[in-house]
Amino acid sequence: MSAPVRAAAPGSPKSLARSRPRYGEQLIKAILLISALVSIATTVGIIVALVEPTIEFFSEVSFGEFFGSTTWGPLFSPPAFGVWPIIVATLEITLIAILVAVPLGLAAAIFLSEYATPRVRKIFKPVLEVLAGVPTVVFGFFALTFVTPVLKDWFPFLGLEAKNALSAGLLVGVMIIPIVASLSEDAMAAVPNGLREGSYALGASKMLTSVRVVVPAAFSGIVAAVILAISRAAGETMIVAIAGGFKSVFTLNPADEMATMAAFIAQAGSGDASVGSIPYKTIFAVGSLLFIMTFFMNYVSARLVQKYREVYE
Incomplete structure (x- = not known):
């Protein structure tokens, strides 16, 4: 025989098994x-x-022609399918953007995490994140109409063209600062205070603690933020289209006009390429290459995050 079911004592909590289903x-x-x-x-x-x-x-189009040539002009006659000019332009503008965003973003993250009072953090962090909501077309026109003329006046020896990779990269870097700063600050805020207190107990200053203790402990989150920012910069379209231009020339000079992979997709997608033609299919080939590049960067990011999380667990 089964055991008799006891009645719940008056005032005792109800059994969780018999509670009402939580539909919400x-x-x-x-x-x-x-x-x-x-x-x-x-x-x-x-x-x-x-x-x-x-x-x-x-x-x-063979892989040898696609990856073995430095002449790109699938919309011209005769067409040329050497993809390296737009790959190099994409990597160059992304590199300039990262050189801008990582130092400024990490500095902002360290300030918000280690130096700012709760009240200051409550004000400045949302203001910083609002920068991510500015339309990229605004950044593009700002780079074209303000940044490039200023750079021409201050650094005339650069010989900047009206559209160039330098001003485009600088503004892409400004655009991705909130990604680096916000995600890095979240990673630093998750570092246990015991690490900070131990560093202070050994006589370290706040700056030394921030740089030598907090940043290494939050390294996995910082790496994830930087890789995400790189992916965002590599896929940016409007800034590089407006400020960088559409000239597909194989060059390493950031003062020259150059087209990135995303800019080419935007140009070809809005042009006269007929559906089913080789120029039209080129859009998908370049899109696939860009997708693989960003996927690889995200994979590396995930591996690094996993590795360094194991270190600090």
Whole structure:
């Protein structure tokens, strides 16, 4: 025989098993699951949309021609499919942007995490993040109409063209500062205070503690922030299209006009390339290459985060 069920004592809490079903919690779980599935489905959809035209493109243009030439002009006659000019332009503008965003973003993160009072942090962090909401077309016109003329006046020996990689890279760097600063500050805020107190107990200053203790402890989060910023800079379109230009020339001089991969996609997608033609399929080939590059950077970021999280756990 089964044991008799005891009646709950007066005033005792009800059994969790017999509590009412929490429909709100189940709804939240369902919404979160749907959000995750939508993200995965979007990524899969992008891959599916890119694969077939890319395969068709490389059935007519060889890998040797695509990666072995430094002449790019798929929209010209005769066409040229050497992709290195737009790859180099993308990497060059991204490098300039990172040289701007990482020092300024980390400095802002250290200030907000280690020096700012709660009241100052409450004001300045939202203001910094608002910068990420500025339309990129505004950054582009600002680079074209203000930054480039200023650089020409201050550094005439650079010989800047009206559109150039330098001003485009500088403004892309300003655009991604909030990504580096906000995510790095979150990582630093998660560092246990015991590490700081131990450093202070050994006589270290606040600056030494910030640089030698807090930043290394938050290294995984900082790396993730930087890689995310790199991915964002590599895929930026409007700033590089307006301020960098569309000239596909193989050059390492940031004073020259040059087209990035994203700028070419924007140019070709808004042009007269007929659907199904080789110039049209070139858009998908370049998009696939850009997708692979950003995927690789995110993979490296995930591996580094996993590695250094294990160190500090």
